Amino acid sequence: MANKIQAVKGTREFYPEQMALRNFIYNKIRSAAQAFGYQEWDAPFIETIDLYAAKSGEELVKKQSFTFEDRGGDFVTLRPELTPSLARMIAAKQGELTFPVRWWSFGPFWRYEQPQKGRTREFFQWNVDMLGVNSPEADAELIAVGATFLRSVGLSPERALIYVNNRRLMDSEFDALGIPAEKRLDVSNLVDRRTKMEPAKWDTYALDLGLNQAQLDGLKSILGNYELWKNSDELVRLFATLEALGVKEYVKFDPNIMRGLLYYTGTVFEAFDTSGSLKRAIFGGGRYDNLLADVGGQPLSGVGFAMGDVVIGIILQEAGLAPEFIPSPAQVLVTVFDEKLWMQSFALAAELRAAGLNVMVSPEPTKLPKQFKFADKMKMKIALVLGPDEVEKGLVVVKNLVNGEQAQVKKEAVLDSIKSVLKNA
RNA sequence: GCGGAUGUAGCUCAAUGGCAGAGCAUCACACUGUGGCUGUGAGGGUUGUGGGUUCGAAACCCAUCAUCCGCCCCA
Structure with a gap:
């Protein structure tokens, strides 16, 4: 037993039973994306390290990706995400593509992280993006694709919800509190951590970041205001569209959803299981601007989201929604x-x-x-x-x-x- | 990178310093032209690995590896 060569830490072994679940997820994903006219595509599994270093920061790439030197002396990376590859491929054919581009993909990704419940080093990820249109109605369509998927696997709104916020709304609210632009990243992190920290410690943390008591009180007031979306024309239009699309019951406004500041500029959203044992997001995404700036394309706005197969797989199994496994395809x-x-x-x-x-x-x-x-x-x-x-x-x-x-x-x-x-x- | 827990039969787990076991699974037979159910029996172990303490270690100590859970991070 000790001499057996083990699978690489964090990789996945799909015995037929697990493969059936993966294929079940894949089929539901495909149906949801195709119902809205999205085209399937894919990118290389290996990319040069520079593709990620440019956008994501070198430290992140070196610490949390599988990077190695190939036989020719080049440094290559097992892709940790799809967006940079998407940007390059769109930029390369920007003049000949028919916009808006609606693309989806499902494939393997790797991140060198500590495996734990709901997270592995090797995982499959569904990516859906619409490029070339900047409107809340387009954002609503992406959310509807996600909601359609949730519905198709049997997750009702009582079981899974998509929480929505808007970066521009939050920026203007922060401005109104007199929080300077250079503190926004810190404040975003602060908001992200609110559910993980004890209230008193969170308050101290906020004051340590340089907020004054009035700003802290104002921030708490914002984060507790679930009517705040009415101040945002974009969100008002978004929710009207979601209602027309028939998925409104899956979506709730939540000012606590931030998703960092890296490239989201407008609508942001995250889906969560509301009653299971996992507190991780099922999927998340939002609107990003200037996606192609780093790869030499013309400015282009897009909206998209990504979903890993691990968390949704656990949820489906815990909820008893995974289909019965039929061992043999032969009857x-x-x-x-x-x-x-x-x-x-x-x-x-x-x-x-x-x-x-x-x-x-x-x-x-x-x-x-x-x-x-x-x-x-x-x-x-x-x-x-x-x-x-x-x-x-x-x-x-x-x-x-x-x-x-x-x-x-x-x-x-x-x-x-x-x-x-x-x-x- | 940090912390906690767990490693015993194919699987799930007992055995708290004194003969290494059970259930499930597997195989055989009851049943030489028919599965599920039942019964009887059999096979299966270097107790993760290496060292130490002891008359004696699955158990106690040290190291190491692996897995799980959490922190950090989450593009």
């Missing part, structure tokens, strides 16, 4: 009676596959009970038996494994018999 087993009749079973299976069925045949002439047990474990629906009696008369036994009923039918009628059993199963 029909053609049993092998004995070595003499073995090839007849293979031939029958081939006929059935040609007719479009998924069919398995035992790869060895084992005892019938063993073959039936196998079919049972694989949750197969039908077993066929080709014994000496049947072969002699041109018959096949079709057994319904769900209710145990079986019948001898003519070989030509096997397909119809199977289809009728499957229809009723």
